Amino acid sequence: MMDLKNIQPEKVFHWFYELNQIPRCSGEEKGVSDFLVSFARERNLEVYQDEVFNVIIKKPATKGYEKSDTVIIQGHMDMVCIKGKGSNHDFKKDPIEMIVEGDIMRADNTTLGGDNGIAVAYGLAVLDSKDIKHPPIEVLVTTSEETGMDGVHALSNEHISGKILLNIDSEEEGVFLVSCAGGANMLTTFKLEKQKKSGNGLKIKISGLRGGHSGMEIIKQRANAIKLMGRILSECNNNADIRLSEIQGGTKHNAIPSEAKATILADDLNMAKECIDKQVINFKEEYRVEDNGLTIEVEEIKIKDVYTKKLNDELIDYMMMVPDGVYYMSKDIDGLVQASLNNAVIEEKDNNIVITTSVRSASDSSLREIISVLSIIARRTNAKTEEKGSYPAWQFDQNSKIREKAVKVYGELFGKEAVVSAIHAGLECGLLKEILPNTDMISFGPNLYDVHTEKEHLSISSVERVWKFLIKLLEDLK
The missing domain is CATH 3.40.630.10 (Zn peptidases)
Structure with missing residues (x-):
């Protein structure tokens, strides 16, 4: 003792x-x-x-x-x-x-x-x-x-x-x-559909972020590893025609995710690497104050299967479109966040890809607005949503x-x-x-x-x- x-x-x-x-x-x-x-x-x-x-x-x-x-x-x-x-x-x-x-x-x-x-x-x-x-x-x-x-x-x-x-x-x-x-957790679910497709690929890992409490630290505009991964994947998908094989990020609904990783298959590995390098430069500049420990590692690996093209594109589109961080500031109290959301966890689970987003608001109407926004984005990308764990x-x-x-x-x-x-x-x-x-x-x-x-x-x-x-x-x- x-x-x-x-x-x-x-x-x-x-x-x-x-x-x-x-x-x-x-x-x-x-x-x-x-x-x-x-x-x-x-x-x-x-x-x-x-x-x-x-x-x-x-x-x-x-x-x-x-x-x-x-x-x-x-x-x-x-x-x-x-x-x-x-x-x-x-x-x-x-x-x-x-x-x-x-x-x-x-x-x-x-x-x-x-x-x-x-x-x-x-x-x-x-x-x-x-x-x-x-x-x-x-x-x-x-x-x-x-x-x-x-x-x-x-x-x-x-x-x-x-x-x-x-x-x-x-x-x-x-x-x-x-x-x-008050708040609620939104679960956005994509049906996990894979196909056999092998070749040379990349394992991407984002780490070194500060993370923190998604209520207390959200105002500090720290980097969200899942959102950064979405930006990397979108850039690669637009320029190198990638296909996701696996993705995971975050651990807790109320913690800003400090790590995320994904594996991708790419027809042109060099182009994919260039896209990643470009985003690394962008991220390090954007987050030089709050997250100067940001690290992005890239490793060549062999890929055996990948997400279908439809799932690949819809999931990446969702990750890009979904908002994150401070949504509204309070008009009554200086410096107080009124509404926010934290894309907290993405994981393969029970033959699905599940994204957990923690939504917080001092106003029920703002809470409902954000939940509606998430539902609309999910619907446009052929995903389902479920609201859980609401509290006043x-x-x-x-x-x-x-x-x-x-x-x-x-x-x-x-x-x-x-x-x-x-x-x-x-x-x-x-x-x-x-x-x-x-x-x-x-x-x-x-x-x-x-x-x-x-x-x-x-x-x-x-x-x-x-x-x-x-x-x-x-x-x-x-």
Whole structure:
């Protein structure tokens, strides 16, 4: 076990360490869910685990707080599981290796799990405490947030009743979120049709992109590996009459894809290479600021079969036509993205080629517009579409008392004014507000960086400050 004695807050990082010993990729949360249940039972706390492994743990109020409104501390137990090039980490069985470098905690070439394990660690530290003053507590830990908020979709209000909810799933200290985007995933499916055709071909690999969270980082206009691959294929198809043999890119619906690869057959390999070289020059110029690590590798290989000409052309046309990135900026809040889309994953699956596009918007009408655009492009290229995993926006509440209290406490503690803001990423608060319409909500958290990438890291001192803030906020909710 790593030495946590000199890392504060010790109890929070103790529980974060314990969580990181348990594999908890989205969709594989039974182990960590059972751990949370055991934690509660060992302390004689009331606990409820539902059929999708959401966990609710209740702790009575401390003396003098019995009549205070119940406070929900909420986060999700799953994490995005991404590893960097050369990593042998097995997310199904290996613990996350936590590395401390000064004020930074990171993992060994994998995601750290701070999103959102740090929220769960805060909740466990409160539940385990004997000296923190607080109202009645309900710690709500949901599942599969990262893959469509499936856990909160399955949640009911049968076992939870708090009037104040503290969502600890934000990534910038001192910024209190009071509104978030809604969204949906669009699956565009092409029937995979191949034919025998052999010859000399090329394997193209795009890598070295920064990627990142498709809500938080979409405004930074980082390169999307799938869109870049579409541009390469279109250029080659127009000039060298290529035929795709295989294509794959991206890993998660909410991560900007940092890698993509494709194999192509070409009648004129030299012309195909020239087309690729031309695009490499274009890309390096276009993304010299945000993605200067861009690498495109080309390798000659033997091809045995290819996509039919019809599928080849329709798929490449779709990849070129489909929009990506920021779609609309907010007209109400400077610097806030209103609507966006991320072409997140392309893969051969079940005899189909499936493209997953994550669509986000603070406006339902804008969301519907983008989904219609995707449907039209798919229809024109003989593909089918399916909408999955939709979630509502969290609307701003002008009369939020917890917002006023949080801002006041933060200012008193740290001598500076907190920022009240909205976020383009999706939070579970939108769905929770539908389940608990009379519950006052706010979202906050410590400084996390490069989430949803193998470079994810957090600020240890920020985790400590947010812990002090949480303790003081609970104490003041009498």
